[in-house]
């Protein structure tokens with residue numbers, strides 16, 4: 082038994098051992114199959130979207146897909162989300178751009194808030210597009226960066242009747258309500274401490290569903306379950322929200 086004064090040393094040594102173990106897994110622990118590009122092999126560690134820290138087996142080295150992209154591609158296998166549709170892609174990730182184009186959409190347009198990185202420059206809180214513009218709007222990990230109570234009605238407005246918003250966010254299922262506090266968004270340190278990333282301004286709870294339904298979307302969920310979680314390197318229980326605008 083260590084003397085009480087040395088107990089912290091044991092804790093620090095334990096952390097060093099943990100760090101060494103994690104370092105050994107940075108370049109992959111198990112081989113996985115990428116649903117986005119078909120790569121089979123070890124994936125790389127990347128940020129955990131909910132907590133400060135790393136996800137092991139997160140990023141595909143070939144197409145750079147993360148867990149959420151592989152979940153959307155898995156969902157697409159079942160529901161054929163993009164083929165023959167007019168698709169608007171927010172904050173386009175290169176791997177998913179190639180993936181969606183390979184599904185042969187009828188029209189494919191990318192957009193971003195930043196200039197010169199997509200076909201259109203769009204402010205999601207005030208979208209400069211006509212009503213009912215697209216069959217499918219793809220919007221992953223964007224709404225936690227913006228005022229969602231303005232953005233979601235705008236997304237509803239530009240989706241065609243019968244069309245679909247595909248949405249994902251970092252989501253804390255154990256929270257009834259989202260954590261939104263304008264006094265915690267003033268600087269990078271506060272935003273990272275409270276919302277897990279320097280450019281996040283909210284952390285959603287279970288009420289995210291009600292926020293999606295507010296303008297009129299009918300919301301269906303596609304969940305990451307076994308055997309796909311272990312096969313494709315998904316986050317257990319993560320959800321794609323398929324938000325249908327009534328026809």
Ligand SMILES: [Zn+2]
Nearest residue numbers: 115118141144
């Ligand atoms: Zn891949």
